[in-house]
Amino acid sequence: MGLKTRIKTAIIKKAIDKRKAQHPFDEVYAETYTLPADADSSQNNSFYFSAHNIEGESLLFRNAYRGGGRTELWVAYKDKDGNAWVNPKQEYDNHEPTGLTITCVEPAKIWEFEFDSDLNRVRLDERRNGIPTDQTDRVKFKGRFTATAPIFEFSRHFDSLPVARALAREKFEKGFQNNLAAAHQVHYEQSGKLTAELSISGQTKTLTDMPTVRDHSFGTRDWAFMDRHVWIIALMENGDDLNFNAVRYPILRELQTGYLIKGEKRVCTDFYSSMDDYEKTNDVPLAFETKVTLADGTVMTVKAEKEMEFQFAFENRVYQFHEGIGSFDINGVKARGIIEFGFNKDEKRWNR
Template identity: 30%
Template sequence: MLFEIILLAGLGLAGFLLFGKPEPEPIFGVYKEPGKWYYLKYALFYCIMLSRKLIGNLTKGVNRTGYGLKSHPTLADMDVAQKLSPHSKAFDAVFFMATTKDGFYLVGGAERRHSGVVNGLFYVAVPGVGLLCSSKIPDTVLHGARENEFGAEGIRFIPIEPMKHWRVEFEGDMWHHDDPNKTSKVVVRGDWKSNLPYFDFDTDSNISTMCSAIARESWSREYFEFLKNAHQSHYEQMGTLKATVTLDGKEYRLDCQAFRDHSYGFKRDWKLMHRYIFHMLFLEDGTTASIGVICQPCTCSVLKIGYVYKPDGTLYPLEWCDLQLYQHGENGSPPRDHAFSFKAGGTVYRVQVDVEYESIHYKGEEREARMVERFVRYHVNGKVKGRGVSEFHYNNSNDVKRGTV
């Protein structure tokens, strides 16, 4: 009897302390910390994600979308230009990155919008020459895009075979980042190819990282409506890019490690995004990785996502990452020399980052998003070298208020 009394008293005291415990204040008023209901919400959302994965497995071929579900029943339906939704901020975007061991970089992207508008950009970095930028950078608003095509004004990305082959093309003037008054004629013709599996962030991400992100947030009917309406389908894939770059008549033949992604959804509103950091790593031992930390306060203020391809091509989701947004460039100026660690496939990777080139471009009709594109060298676990691209995103409306732009 005494044991039962002590147990009930202990449970009552624990409940009193828990209910009376205040929720922690978000770091810098933005980044949520785990609160008193964190573990309960984690468990509940874990069950939700497992059930959605089960539904996805049982209803293959049915057009259902969302967390835990494939956006399309076939690869042919996924890996092509998508029909834009009727929303004014409807989007369909592809992005490509590639590097070589000796220091060439290629980066290009096209975000399809309504009325033939594309947010398009292209970068080329050539050893001994430097970084070159497509003519409209830092702006990226291009016009005259044809229906169901990625690109405009000399930039084109063409799907050839789903999840296997894309054509990458650029032709036009580029300005030199270290001498903006100098321009060069540049032509890029390349073929991105892969026989590796793609990583679908809806179905392949570690459930634990998603549950941790959702459990931090304050739950309400409005919150889950935001979560539903802001959802975007997104997948990535590593491969190779064989390309010819002609710079003022001089030809370079490149054999690159390469990355691509494809995102689409009902809408993309850059004003909702506070910040993100992404690192795409191409290591000399054949390891490749994509690691990201995202802060979109209306859905997840701290979301860590990503994956690693081991040298043999096996694919593992991110388990954890210690990269914190608020510790890296929160004032609008990203660090040029920093480090972070992450784990995937049972291996811990400790990454040193050293920036070679850096450029800024904007996305959105009102320049709502400021992207700091960084072309970097990596040093992993003290012994493996590599190169890659990192992107620091800032909400430009916030930057204007801070006076950093």
């Protein structure tokens, strides 16, 4: 890093730290946020839960309310034998029931949820992509998420230095700051445990204390503005949670953030491999390896393998989500979780 870039990085870091100090996170406001009645279609209020146990089960669901009267829905379940189900419809008008309700019981501590609708059974292709079949089952689940760690809000709790470095690489041309501000949204995550009663065509089972990460985001969400992204959630068998993600916009080559939760301690990520190091096949790679360096200097070697993926497309397929369920080896510790890749439909933007 040259002298000019170091100076630029230091100035940006100071500005970021000042902003974080001036705008502390309001948990109650965020947890109870609802979209204004006059919100336009660019506005988003999204609730996502992703639960995985080491035995091979995964349950994920998402309700995202959009201005203009639309709802985006994800629901998928994978059992330990490799069978899977996914929702056939992903976008709803506001008068249509999605079958999913998510309710805040106690901000930053307890959420409850309930689902009752038909899901399609899934078959896998040669790259383990889940293809919905015409076979359906009635799937119901009802349960509770209980937090085991504090909320991590990305615009307040992240390490400022990696973000400052990313911004310092860019030319601050006319409109840069306005474009950056327009893309901002509140986005936070929280680790916890999920317990639920699950029924598939009348066959019931109990999911008990499944390691879970929940995500809540609200603000501007323009799928077309994103070039591509990667998001990794690894819920480790020793109780640690590793989360890291990278996103690319036309105005920003690559922004990386993330953290490790280890007991009561949380350490932010400092650096990991660029998205350019992953194969770009418009789905989740079957396997890959990356090294994640934490802010305290710890290096974690992450070996990931895709078990299966579900595809969700929005805005007339302008942006495609590939929600991969994966297994991990992290410095010899086993983990399971999410390997999420996203691609703009314009392939020229993947290598911007």
